[in-house]
Amino acid sequence: MRGAGDAPSEAPLVSPVRPPLRGLLKIRGSCWGQADYNRPATAVALRRSKLARALAAAHSARGCSRGAPAQTREGGPMGSTGSASDGNSMSGTAGAAGEGAPGTGRADYEEWVTLNGDRQNIAVLSEDVSNPVILFVHGGPGICDRHWVRHYQSGLAKDYTLVFWDQRGSGKSYTKAVKQSVPQVEQYIQDAKALVEYLCEKFGQDKIVVAGHSWGTVIGVPLVQRYPQHIAAYISQGQVVNGPENERISYEFCLREAKAAGDEKAIAALEGNGPVEGVYPSAKAMRAQRDCLVRYGGSDYHDRSGLVPSLLIPLVKMEGYKLTDIPKYVAGALYLSDVMWPQVVECDYDASARALGVPVLMTVGRHDYNTPFELAEAWFSSLEVPYKEIVWFDDSAHSPIKEEPEKWGRAVEAFLEKVVQR
Template sequence: MTSRTREPKGRAHAWVTAAAVVVAVVVFLPVLLLPLTTSVPIWAWLPLLVLGVAGLVWLVVGRRRRWVRPAAVAVVALTAIGAVVASQTLSVTPPITGPDGERVPGSIASMESVDLGGSEQWITIRGHDESNPVLLNLGVGGPGGGGFFNSSEFRPLEEHFTVVNWDEPGTGKSYGAVPFDELDRERFVDDATALTNHLRERFGQDKIYVYGVSWSSIIGIWLVQEHPELFHAFISSGQMVNTTENDRMGYELALAHLDQQGETGRAEKLSENGPPPYRGDAVVWPYVDFLDVLNEIMGVPRYTLVVPLLGFLVPEYGYVDTINHTRGLINSFNAVYPQLEDLDFVEQAAALEVPVFFFVGRHDVNAMPSLVEEYVDVLEAPEKELIWLEGAHGLGSAENKDVFVDVMLEQVRPLSQ
């Protein structure tokens, strides 16, 4: 009886230990991924790694003692908490280095908070020489994308501009800066104006440049429309002109694509959603249903696959920032996008008092090129340029990056001289 009783108990003990090991390994993942997904230095990572590995070994070696399991898992959990804290407190923007790997003398690479409208919001400032003209990057699409994610697009320009990347309120490091029900045109323009004036004073410049893409290209048009005296020029890619018409065109294209591919299930889902604009408290989901299809047409991953991973590509983000980036995209979209239903720059911004440069992908199906062409045709501005980018990947391809840099250096930068 004794041996038969011990055998089931031994198996149960082994299963409990195995389960504890699995839990501990999962909990330990933030520590393992720390050097790959954050800017935490090795001197801060190694102690957490050693302590966590010791906890895992202790869990396996000391498995016959009941108190070991919870104690070992607790040790591993503490290292994970330490990893989260380190990722937030030790995050930095990478230094600007030359071919020799050494920091460029006189360069600036700073991540800092600024007070905009009574709220703490975050920017990075990067450049080889602080006397260069300032280029303010309003961020990527969304609403809620923020400017830290696409800051790498401007690395080739940091020798010639002081590039400032802004995490707008409601996303990333600025996630909790402003309540979502206060996010509207006035708030975004006021905060962007306050940031512009802060940069003008800090760097002693009368005017700066401003850049937007997709959603933030809307902020950019609003900004230069209301305060043209503050800017040398406005530059955008993926320019949004009429969001409702743009979305309806995208919806019809997505539906036709699914029908052509024989994906009846997804086509039925789009048909059930109906054409945009969508209204309610969770508009992001029906929009994502057809935006995912448009990404497939362009040969890029679905939003639902990549959005949770985007923050891990931003060295300035800690783990909490990465989670908040995803939350920000969802919450900001739900709060702000319905406010854009009547947007139409052909009617509402037919004249601008600054030079404008639109980079347009020939096969972009998120920001429809035909609508941008229509806008450029009617737009009155001191100078206007429509620069075509090949393919559907915008500034994501090497060829288009070269075009972007050439235009920025040869046509845009001289406007500040």
């Protein structure tokens, strides 16, 4: 994995984009298309398309009043180095949302925090904020998941304080400033560290639980490995282990399934466009492979609608994001998945993470070919940890948290009851 580059200086904040619905997206064929990252709000409309009608119907069913928590708050600056004046240090207070001290009672709000000079959005959901904290670290890069984690796993908020984080350049945290330099994996690890420290202080806890999904495991493993003093336990799903092997197996699955189905269009898109050391020859080639992965059940075993609808329709149907947030979500996902991918696939945790200092729960979909299950199983079997469990989900692929939500929630609760002190 590449080391960190120079941390970018704090960029001026920009106002939220508020486009009309017709200007949300730009899609060509079965892929995202060629994006104008600088103008997400003026992207070509989806008018007259089936997906546009589906989005409109979902929006109507949800109702315009839903989609975001009632409160938005501003937290203090934090980070691992620097001084308060440069925006890169841990604030002396827990931030406005915490009123300077931990409390009790229900919470459902958004909060802006500054992590290593970058203003980022988090959301908190809890029936009692004195309960242990679970920080969800989303996939991508750039594919935030607070909407469907809230939708499928809100029951966990009865006994835990759930924190959803839109990472640097992702979702509600997206601004054009992210393109001033190519973000580095190390920046995300340090952002996560700063956020963990902030949450420990804010909620008066020594340690919190980290739950990583897909790209979130690329952040989560080194976070847990380096800073176990802040981590009570690590929950993994869609575990990335070896980037080049990951993409080789995933690509071969798609090509094999396309040939078995006689899908000439998919075969043409895939053949000659496979990954070399995990990197595809173009963004278009990678998105074509990911679209096939969805349509053949290797990403979600049940939703085989294709890459675009599988990502966008839940954004509209579920609470967590306003329609005006979606252009930022799309712009961040497009940009980060393109420019950061060579770094993402450099990870090799078979070599660099053979031991972790905290209890580990690995949740694995039996049909996962996004982050192939066999790599996760092999890594887990040799992983040295104080305590570990693996739970298989026979009716899931990449995201058991939403494909088999009741079973996933029960597995998490049972694991945490064993390893987390209250």
